[in-house]
Each structure stands twice: as structure tokens, then as C-alpha cells.
Amino acid sequence: MQILTTKSELRAFHAAASGSVGLVPTMGALHDGHASLVRRAREENDTVVCSVFVNPLQFTDLGDCEDYRAYPRDLDADAALLESLGVDAVFAPSVEEMYPGGTPRVWVRTGEMGSVLEGASRPGHFDGVATVVSKLFTLVRPDRAYFGQKDAQQVAIIRRLVADLDLPLDIISAPIVRAADGVAESSRNSRLSPVEREQAVALSQALFALRDGASLDEASAQLASSPGVTVDYLTVVDPATLEPVDAQHRPALALVAAQVGPVRLIDNLVLES
DSSP states (O other): OEEEOSHHHHHHHHHHOOSOEEEEEEOSOOOHHHHHHHHHHHHHOSEEEEEEOOOGGGSGGGGOSHHHHHSOOOHHHHHHHHHHTTOSEEEOOOHHHHSTTSSOSSOOOOGGGGTSTHHHHSTTHHHHHHHHHHHHHHHHOOSEEEEETTSHHHHHHHHHHHHHTTOSSEEEEEOOOBOTTSOBOOGGGGGSOHHHHHHTHHHHHHHHHHHTTOOHHHHHHHHHTSTTEEEEEEEEEOTTTOOBOOTTOSSEEEEEEEEETTEEEEEEEEEOO
């Protein structure tokens, strides 16, 4: 496995590669959810590239914030896992390599889809995501790119980005990987204390209640009464447009965001008919 830190190294790697290319974009701190994406990419492509880059554009104040500084980083551990999964190359650039002129002057804007839900709490976040993802698509030139359904709003926006800009690749969304108690796997879970980790179960329980027929008011009341959980939103939307729909509408997407201890957690569940 090669570890590439510059764009020129990535271009040289791509020039020597043959067959289909699968890309798994990540910000590192890899867990079982990432591993499931990599395994699928390995099954479906001749060459697999995994990017490891903590993108400052999608954080508050372009990364001048504690959330960005505290984001877990361990490239050695990530590389060891990726090598064991059969990845061909890891693209792990510095911020200066990705943005050599500093903050870019031209961004990919995500409009209404990027200003609701997570975008309402984190203005500019999805513009930062769309900008770095577009750069990765241009640099890696994958046939397929793999994203976790845990970031459902991100997946919906990237699907629309690819469709609206006529980008020549397929977006593959892999199911959420959950722990035995239902909590969605996340790099941020490592920052929870044991007590906070138990409290985090409330998010998935609210989603499961909606799946099982609870009204949005009932599920919201259940979540609001959970100890240690400060709710941002619990809502049900159309999976393609992110526009609100009735909780009994099917198919639909239920999404939740809440603060547990020092960590903002998100989760979602596809509600099938």
C-alpha cells in the first residue's frame, strides 16, 4: 500500500493504475463503519483509494475552533487498518497541499439543501464538504465513491452535486454500522465518557420509535426527557430533497442531532413502507 501526501504523487499513482477506481473519502479516526465502506469498495473495484484529510472548510471559522483542533488524528493507526483491508493507496495531504493559496476563493455552494438541518446549526459546513469532495473527485477520478449513510444529509447533497454537475461517477451509500445497543458508530464516540456513551443510546431509540409507528411528538418527548441529552432536532424528511414530510409518510428519512457531553452526535434511519 502506498501513502501519498501530494497531488503529484496521486496523479502518478492514478496514471499507473488500471481498471475501475473506488474512492472512500474520510477524515481519519477510522472505525468499523469506515471499514465496511472499504470492504465494499474492495469488492467492487480494481483499485481502491482512501483519503484521510480533516477538512478545515467544514468546521466553524474555517477550522479556527476547538472541534477542529480536537478532532482525533492517528494516521499510523488508520494506515495499518487500511492496509489490512487491502487498500491500494492512502491520500493523506496537508492542509497546505489541498489549499495551497489558503482559503479558496471559489467554493461549491449547496443552496437550500445545505442550509437546513445540520446546515442550520453549522452555516457553511456543507459548502466546505462539497468543495473538498469535488476536489477529491477531480484528483482521484474515481468510478465510484463510497459514503456512509450515517451522514445522510451529506449523502443526499453529494448525490445532487454529482447529478447537477454531470460528474462521471456513481455514489454508493453503505448502511450505518451500529453497536449492539443501537448507537451509530462514529469517530466522535471516542470522546464520550462511559456514562455519556450510555446516554447516547437515546438518539437511536427515538429513531426506532418513529420506525415502529410513534408520532414525531411522541418520539420528540421521549428524546427530550432522556438524561444528558440536549436535542437540536428530530425530524422526518423526504430522502431526496430533505424537505419535511409527515412522520407516517413512506419512504422517508428520520434524522436526529443532539449534544451529549462535549460531543454533537447525529443519527438517522430510513423509514420504509
